[in-house]
Amino acid sequence: MKNEQEIKEFGLEVRRRRIALGLSQEQFAEISGLHRTYVSGIERGDRNPTIDIIFQISRALRCPPGALLSGE
Amino acid sequence: MKNEQEIKEFGLEVRRRRIALGLSQEQFAEISGLHRTYVSGIERGDRNPTIDIIFQISRALRCPPGALLSGE
């Protein structure tokens, strides 16, 4: 994988926003329709999600998808 | 795939920006390090690229990755 650092930052941003909403990974998994362990993997930067998944996540976080990819 | 419409908009945005840079798909493929047929598939919304690829594309387009996912 070529952009590990940016993928990790994406995961951390997801985590920040999830926590800001007062949700556990399990609660967020349910809302987003993803598996609990998959959410965990994303937040840790272990997964390389597709754009489809990114849209799902941004919807569950109630934020624009672009806001999660803050790199320049 | 759940977010076909948003994925198509992503592809169109990539196409707009590529053309704005005066590049052919082949030239852009070379710059971005992606395959020519894959670039074509992305612009047409046929593909569901990973976040890794999105970063690669945004770098080649010299724009922030978030700018390509303009959905709300």
Added chain:
DNA sequence: ATGTGACTCCTAGTCCGTA
């Protein structure tokens, strides 16, 4: 409540062509 390794199934992504 979360991290992790392992697993299956399916697709992301490459490469060859032709129109």
Added chain:
DNA sequence: TTACGGACTAGGAGTCACA
């Protein structure tokens, strides 16, 4: 110059048991 098809390999989607 681009769309699209077929075939292929690497790796993502989705899940589980366990720590």
